[in-house]
Amino acid sequence: MNGTGRWGLLLGAALLAAGCGAVPSSAPPIGGGSAQAPRPADVSELTAPPSTATAAPASCDPTASLRPTGPLPAVGQAPAGSTMADIVARGRLIAGVDQNTYLMGFRNPLNGQLEGFDVDMVREVSRALFGDPDRIQFRVLTSADRVPALEEGKVDIVVRTMTVNCERWQKVNFSTVYYQAGQRVLVPTSSDVTGIDGLGGRKVCATKGSNSLVNIANAASKPVPVQVADWTDCLVLLQQGQVDAVSTDNPILAGLAAQDPYTKVVGDPFTSEPYGMAFPKADEDFVRFVNALLEQLRADGRWAAIHQRWLGTPPAPPVASYRD
């Protein structure tokens, strides 16, 4: 893949998006006052921690999912009346993904297609259901859209850099862990910040509805969390000097850094962010089906090949853990 053109285009798209609806309501009259940099839509500084940062954490093992009932059934052999049979009868899988996170879920501006590690995972689910990796209706979701989209039955599955945690398990079901991430920090190359500890009192960007925002709010150094809709909005704010850092999972930061050579990822991971595919609470049969598929992907090298394609040399895939 020829990256350079793509980065430029992605970055251009991000900057263009940032321009939309960005006229400040308090814009100074022409010729008077100082210029204010345009900001992406829906930017806000948090004055109180996100509600999930203060809620008592439900206790569970979030990485333990539902055990497969057996080996993955052959294409077309899903039991009658199952969620899988309903999806096959519909003719397409409805999947929630991102279109703003280069490497994980992004729209390739050269061909208009959604691509990335998470998108390839969805394609494997489609292949298991239909024998065809392309029987998918994608729905683009922000971080904040994920749980509501599942609760409202708008999607069959969400594969979107989503950390499994006990609070979310109360509302949705998760597959076994398919990627192990950790939260780090992105700063301009000129910055002397070396990690989250150096960001006390400084503005740090993450998306609304993400775990990352909660982790920033909970950091001992007490940064000021700034929330936006999409990860590319954080990159724009960093480029404009309106935030001091972006902090989220390492693969997301790797995608942002790949689009802007004047940024760098610093510090060790300061959280564990195991990713799971998420499902409506009622669809336990589909979770077990996908877990059987994940067993195959880990064993037959497809997981490693997808990792190699987007994220480089693969480690051993995350080990499946079950709660039965």
Ligand code: GLU
């Ligand atoms: N893994 C984190 C989460 O699930 C951040 C990723 C994101 O929101 O895209 O909230």
